[in-house]
Amino acid sequence: MAVTGIGGFFFRSKDPKALAAWYLEHLGVGAPEGVFVWPQQAGPTVFSPFKADTDYFADDKQWMLNLRVDDLDALKASLSAAGIEVVTKPEWDTMPEVGQFARIHDPEGNPIELWQPAAT
Structure with a gap:
């Protein structure tokens, strides 16, 4: 018996x-x-605890949601057009074999990382 994936994200x-x-x-x-179930596409999921003193996301947050996307540029444009600040940093994209990243925050200040995995 094994876990087959993430069944939900509650906060x-x-x-x-x-x-x-x-x-x-x-x-x-x-x-x-x-409606309580969100059908998703199959794909990679990263599960990774970080050190308590990480600077990868804000000190006052215990988690950061990472969402896999299929067209990061289009999503960034859509979010910007809606007045949502999109942050990108060159150091986030130093491993092209992993993909590209951007960050936003929801209206309550929760960090959201947007990840477009590299084409395989």
């Missing part, structure tokens, strides 16, 4: 309905209200 929110709507509108993540 606290000041306004769960509004935050769920934001994720659905801007990232296509989640499902409409009343």
Whole structure:
């Protein structure tokens, strides 16, 4: 018997309905209200604890959501057009065999890493 994948991602929110709507509108993540399962494409998932003093994401956050995307440039343009700050750094893309990265924050300040895996 083995784990076959991540079955859910649960976190606290000041306004769960509004935050769920934001994720659905801007990232296509989640499902409409009343629907609890979000069908996803199969693909790689990284599960990696970080050192407590990492500077990879903010000190006051215990987690960072990483979402796999298929067209990072188009998503960055869409998010920017919606007024969402998109951060990129050359040092995040130093391993082309891994892919490209960008970062955003949801309306409650939670970090979200967007990852376009390298073409295989």
